[in-house]
Amino acid sequence: MRLTVVGNPANRRVRSFTEAALAAGLDRPAVLPWRDVLAGAAPPESGLLRIDSPGEDAEVDVLLRGPGARAARDGEILGFAAAHAGMVAAATRIASGGAEPLNDPADIAVLCDKRDCHARLAAAGIPVPEALPPVHGYAQLRAAMAEARWSRVFVKPAHGSSASGVLALAVAPGGRIRAVTPVELTPDGLFNSLRLSAYTTEAEVATIVDRLAPDGLHVERWLPKATLGDRVVDLRVVVIAGRPTHAVVRSSRSPLTNLHLGNARGDLAALRAAAGPAAWSAAMATCERVAARFPGSLHVGVDLMFLSGWRRHAVAEVNAFGDLIPGVLSEGGRDTYAEEIHALVSGRWRACVR
DSSP: OOEEEESOTTOHHHHHHHHHHHHTTOOOOEEEOHHHHHTTOOOOOSSEEEEOOOOSOHHHHHHHHOTTOOOOOTTBOOOHHHHHHHHHHHHHHHTSSSSEESBOHHHHHHHTOHHHHHHHHHHTTOOOOOBOSOOOSHHHHHHHHHHHTOSEEEEEETTOOTTTTOEEEEEOTTSOEEEEEEEEEETTEEEEEEEEEEEOSHHHHHHHHHHHGGGOEEEEEOOOBOEETTEEEEEEEEEETTEEEEEEEEEESSSOOOGGGTOEEOOHHHHHHHHOHHHHHHHHHHHHHHHHTOTTBSEEEEEEEEBTTSSOEEEEEEETTOOOOTTOOOTTSOOHHHHHHHHHHTSHHHHHHO
16 A cells, blocks of 8 residues: 655654554555655656645745745744635645545635535534624624624634634623734734734734635624633544544634643543433534545544533534644544544545445
C-alpha cells in the first residue's frame, strides 16, 4: 500500500500518521510538502493520497494567497478567503493523478467554508444552529439580528479555523453590547491571541466585524450549551470510515471551548452519564449522518454540543483536518491515526465508500 501525504513534514499530524503507518508494517509514507505542491509538483500516480492541513507555515500561507500577497505578521488575521481558494485549487490539482484521495478536495472545499457546510447539513435535516442570511458588515449584522429577534450570536469568519476571528456577541436590552473573542484589535489590524478579550463598546465591535467581513462571515444563533459543574461543555468527535471512534470533551467558563485557548478537557464518562444512553446514542448517530454527507473523506472532526437540559444536541462545525486529539483511544485501543490506518488495511474504508 503506497501512501502519500500532502503536508508539512514537521507537522504533528503528519508525523503521527507516519508513525501509525510504520507501526502497522506499511512502508513509510512519502511526504509532499505544501510548498512543493504550490510550486507545481506532479500529482502522485498511484496509491492513496492524504491531504493534510497547510498548517501554520508563513511561506505556505503567502503562496496560498497568491501573487502579490504579503506575509502575515505573527498572529495576524489576513486573507482567509484567498487562502481557502488557493488551498482548494492546489488540492484539486494534486489529487488529479492516479492516487486515490483519502479526503476528496470537493469535501475539503465545503468543510472549510462554514456557510457551505452549514447549508449542506441543514439541507440533510441534521440539527445545526439557525443561521442568518449573508451579512457583509456590522450594520447589516445588527439589522439582521433585530429582524430575527436574536440577542446572542456567534460571528465566524467563513474560512477560519481554531476560533480565529470568532466573536460570541450578546446585545442586552437598552443596547449594551459584549463580544468575547480571541481577536486583539490594534491600529495595525486584527490579531489572534491565546487570551480572550471582552469588547463592550459598539465602535470596537463594529470595527472588528467590518474588518472581518470582506473575507466572508457566517453568523449562527448562540444556543445555550449543557454544563458540567460550573463549565459549559461540548465535544470533538472524530468519525473514521463512517463510525464515531474518538471523542474529547472541551469545557470552558467562556463561550469558546477550544482547548488551545486555555480550556480544559472534561470528563467523558461524566458527560455520557449526564446525557444518558438515549441522548448519547442519538448524538453519535448524528455524527454518522454528518460523515455520510462527506463520503469522500476517511475522517471528519465533528464539533457537537448538547443543549441545556441534555435532551437535544446540535452540530456547531465540521472539520476537514480535525483528527488530532492526543491521548484518546478507540475501543480497539488505537489513537486516531492508528484507527485510520486500521480502516485502510482492513478494507473498512473502501467498504464504507462503496
